[in-house]
Amino acid sequence: xxxxxxxxxxxxxxxxxxxxxxxxxxxxxxxxxxxxxxxxxxxxxxxxxxxxxxxxxxxxxxxxxxxxxxxxxxxxxxxxxxxxxxxxxxxxxxxxxxxxxxxxxxxxxxxxxxxxxxxxxxxxxxxxxxxxxxxxxxxxxxxxxxxxxxxxxxxxxxxxxxxxxxxxxxxxxxxxxxxxxxxxxxxxxxxxxxxxxxxxxxxxxxxxxxxxxxxxxxxxxxxxxxxxxxxxxxxxxxxxxxxxxxxxxxxxxxxxxxxxxxxxxxxxxxxxxxx
Amino acid sequence: xxxxxxxxxxxxxxxxxxxxxxxxxxxxxxxxxxxxxxxxxxxxxxxxxxxxxxxxxxxxxxxxxxxxxxxxxxxxxxxxxxxxxxxxxxxxxxxxxxxxxxxxxxxxxxxxxxxxxxxxxxxxxxxxxxxxxxxxxxxxxxxxxxxxxxxxxxxxxxxxxxxxxxxxxxxxxxxxxxxxxxxxxxxxxxxxxxxxxxxxxxxxxxxxxxxxxxxxxxxxxxxxxxxxxxxxxxxxxxxxxxxxxxxxxxxxxxxxxxxxxxxxxxxxxxxxxxx
Numbered sequence: 001x002x003x004x005x006x007x008x009x010x011x012x013x014x015x016x017x018x019x020x021x022x023x024x025x026x027x028x029x030x031x032x033x034x035x036x037x038x039x040x041x042x043x044x045x046x047x048x049x050x051x052x053x054x055x056x057x058x059x060x061x062x063x064x065x066x067x068x069x070x071x072x073x074x075x076x077x078x079x080x081x082x083x084x085x086x087x088x089x090x091x092x093x094x095x096x097x098x099x100x101x102x103x104x105x106x107x108x109x110x111x112x113x114x115x116x117x118x119x120x121x122x123x124x125x126x127x128x129x130x131x132x133x134x135x136x137x138x139x140x141x142x143x144x145x146x147x148x149x150x151x152x153x154x155x156x157x158x159x160x161x162x163x164x165x166x167x168x169x170x171x172x173x174x175x176x177x178x179x180x181x182x183x184x185x186x187x188x189x190x191x192x193x194x195x196x197x198x199x200x201x202x203x204x205x206x207x208x209x210x211x212x213x214x215x216x217x218x219x220x221x222x223x224x225x226x227x228x229x230x231x232x233x234x235x236x237x238x239x240x241x242x243x244x245x246x247x248x249x250x251x252x253x254x255x256x257x258x259x260x261x262x263x264x265x266x267x268x269x270x271x272x273x274x275x
Numbered sequence: 276x277x278x279x280x281x282x283x284x285x286x287x288x289x290x291x292x293x294x295x296x297x298x299x300x301x302x303x304x305x306x307x308x309x310x311x312x313x314x315x316x317x318x319x320x321x322x323x324x325x326x327x328x329x330x331x332x333x334x335x336x337x338x339x340x341x342x343x344x345x346x347x348x349x350x351x352x353x354x355x356x357x358x359x360x361x362x363x364x365x366x367x368x369x370x371x372x373x374x375x376x377x378x379x380x381x382x383x384x385x386x387x388x389x390x391x392x393x394x395x396x397x398x399x400x401x402x403x404x405x406x407x408x409x410x411x412x413x414x415x416x417x418x419x420x421x422x423x424x425x426x427x428x429x430x431x432x433x434x435x436x437x438x439x440x441x442x443x444x445x446x447x448x449x450x451x452x453x454x455x456x457x458x459x460x461x462x463x464x465x466x467x468x469x470x471x472x473x474x475x476x477x478x479x480x481x482x483x484x485x486x487x488x489x490x491x492x493x494x495x496x497x498x499x500x501x502x503x504x505x506x507x508x509x510x511x512x513x514x515x516x517x518x519x520x521x522x523x524x525x526x527x528x529x530x531x532x533x534x535x536x537x538x539x540x541x542x543x544x545x546x547x548x549x550x
Binding site for chain 2: 057075172
C-alpha cells in the first residue's frame with residue numbers, strides 16, 4: 001500500500017495550501033474569476049479531483065473517490081462569474097449545490113491563474129497532448145504558432161486532432177482540402193476575430209485552430225479570404241476539447257507537488273454531439 | 276416585360292426611403308448597430324439584395340445582378356459594431372472594401388430593427404420556414420414557445436430542422452432519444468444561459484432550439500439536468516442558419532412594398548462543415 005494514501009499524511013494539507021501553490025508568483029487581474037466557489041480554505045483535503053468543467057457527474061465522481069477538493073477551469077454554475085442569485089430557485093442548480101454542500105466539497109476555480117503561467121498552462125497541455133512540441137515556432141501569451149514539417153491538408157490536421165483528443169468531429173471553415181503549413185493554436189474562447197485576424201496577417205498563418213468563438217467573426221473572415229482566392233482555414237475543436245488537456249497536465253503536476261494526497265483528473269465527454 | 280424593371284421607375288427610389296420604410300415605428304437603442312455601413316443615403320437604388328451575411332460572394336452577386344443596395348443582418352467586417360480601424364491594413368478587408376466602394380454598393384445593417392418588429396421578424400421567419408406557425412403557444416420578444424402536437428424525440432425534431440433549413444448537421448446536447456413536447460426557439464446569439472435557463476423553468480420547456488451561445492452555459496446546464504435524471508435537451512442549429520429565414524421573409528415583404536425595384540434574397544452555405 002502506498003504511503004501517500006495514509007489518512008495521517010493527507011490530514012496535514014489544507015485547501016489554502018494548494019491555492020497558495022497554484023497562485024505562487026501569479027498576479028491576477030482585479031476582476032479575476034478565480035476563487036473558492038464552494039467550501040472553505042481551511043478544509044483538510046481528503047483527495048483532489050482536477051477537471052475542465054465540474055459537472056454533476058464530476059461532483060459525483062469526486063464524492064465516490066472520497067475527494068473533497070475539485071480544481072476546475074470553468075464555473076459549475078453556467079456563467080463565467082459564477083453568479084448564483086439568478087439561479088436561487090432553479091432545480092438543476094439547487095440539486096447540484098445541495099450535493100456539493102452536503103458532501104463538503106470545495107471547488108476552486110483555476111482559470112485566470114493557469115492562463116497566466118509562462119507558458120500558458122492550458123495551451124501547453126494541448127500542444128503536449130497533440131505531440132506538437134517540436135513544431136512550436138513561436139509562443140505568445142495568447143497562442144502557440146506551430147509550423148508543420150511539411151505542407152499538409154486541413155483534413156489531415158483535423159484527423160490528428162480527432163485522434164489525439166478523442167473527438168467524433170470538428171467544425172471547419174475553408175474546406176478540408178485546403179493546404180496549410182503554419183497554424184495558430186488558440187485555446188478556449190480565443191477564437192474571436194480581434195485575436196485571430198491580426199495573427200493571420202502578422203504571423204503568416206494559414207490555419208487557425210481554436211476552441212470556440214463567435215460564428216460571425218473568424219469563420220466569416222476565413223470564408224471571405226477563400227472567396228477572394230486566398231487559401232485560409234479554421235478548425236474549431238470545441239471549448240472544453242481545447243482546454244481539458246491543460247487541466248490534465250495540471251493534475252499531473254499537482255500529483256507530483258503533493259504526493260501525500262491522491263490527485264486524479266476526471267474527463268467528461270464532449271458536451272455536444274452532431275446528428 | 277414587367278413594369279417594375281423599367282429603369283425610369285427605379286430611378287425614383289433612394290436608399291433613405293427604404294431605410295425609412297424599415298425603421299418606421301421602431302425605437303432603436305442608443306448603441307444600435309443598425310446603420311448605413313457603406314454608400315450614401317441619397318443613392319438611387321438599382322436593385323436590392325437581402326442577405327444574412329454580406330460575404331465576398333454576396334457582394335459579387337449583387338454586382339452581377341446590378342443591385343447597389345444590400346440589406347444585411349450582420350456586419351460585413353467581422354465584428355458586431357462594424358469597426359474598421361483595426362482592419363485598415365488587412366488584405367481581406369481592403370479587397371472587399373475596395374470592391375464595395377468601387378461598385379458603389381450601399382450596405383444597410385438591419386439587425387436591431389428586425390428584432391424589434393412585433394413579432395420579432397427573425398423568429399417569425401424561422402417559425403414560418405419550419406411550418407410551425409400552428410404550434411406556437413406563446414410569443415415573447417426573445418422566444419417563440421412551440422408545443423408539438425404530440426411527444427417526439429430530439430432526433431425527429433433535428434431531422435425536421437435539417438430538412439427545412441437545408442442543413443447537413445446540427446449539434447445537440449441531452450441525447451437524440453430524449454423525448455420532448457415543448458420547445459423554446461431562440462434565434463441568433465440568444466442561446467446563452469441567462470436567457471435559456473429561466474425559460475426552461477418558467478415555461479416548462481424540455482427542448483431549447485437556439486442559433487448560437489457560449490458552450491459553457493446552456494449545454495452544460497442541459498448536461499447537468501440529464502445527469503440528475505431530468506429529461507432536457509438542446510439543439511444548436513447555427514447562428515446564420517437560425518436567422519437567414521427571417522431575412523428571406525424580409526426580402527419578400529420588401530419586394531411587395533417596393534414593386535419598382537428588383538429585390539432578391541441571396542443565401543450562403545453554412546460557414547462551418549463537420550468532418
